């Protein structure tokens with residue numbers, strides 16, 4: 629995946645979306661959470677307000693707030709027309725319309741930026757990549773990955789997925805990933821080989837239907853944990 633800011637598309641989700649699409653219960657939220665590829669989402673910020681312990685990791689955090697803000701505006705100009713054009717690919721329940729979605733996403737990103745600029749937040753936003761996790765073994769209870777693995781399966785192969793999930797299981801007891809489908813109609817499908825790989829190694833691995841269904845077909849979370 630790119631490290632060049634220009635190639636990172638920023639289109640961010642909120643705390644409420646995260647808890648719905650990752651099926652995070654109050655009990656889960658009490659645990660130590662690592663949010664990988666967390667981008668400009670407001671999950672960390674909103675979790676902090678509620679007293680939860682979340683650390684985010686993303687190559688985006690190596691850039692300055694101003695650079696990120698410029699990329700947010702560029703990304704929005706790129707994505708919004710695509711959403712309008714492909715409106716039928718989405719269920720318009722959580723969001724009422726493309727305009728509502730755009731306003732919601734921009735608010736999420738403003739919340740992220742407000743938190744990202746403050747000195748006290750520095751240790752909670754780690755600039756890094758999933759291939760090289762800068763954490764000690766079992767530093768977290770749950771590692772979550774939203775809108776990165778599986779979504780870019782046209783660019784990231786099965787080996788990348790298995791290696792990334794293996795590395796995450798070194799630093800967390802449990803992993804949750806959403807969504808499980810690629811963003812292209814003909815994206816490779818990795819979910820079954822991934823589940824089989826981890827089951828064969830003795831992990832509990834499976835898919836659970838979630839209470840969030842915006843992109844058609846994307847309503848399941850992958851959960852992998854130690855027995």
Ligand SMILES: C[S@@+](CC[C@H](N)C(=O)[O-])C[C@H]1O[C@@H](n2cnc3c(N)ncnc32)[C@H](O)[C@@H]1O
Nearest residue numbers: 629640641665666667669688757758774775776
């Ligand atoms: C579509 S965004 C998802 C952001 C957030 N999780 C959400 O759901 O709103 C994908 C994120 O993956 C990040 N990313 C790209 N390459 C990465 C890598 N090698 N390791 C970790 N994150 C990466 C990007 O910077 C970007 O923020």
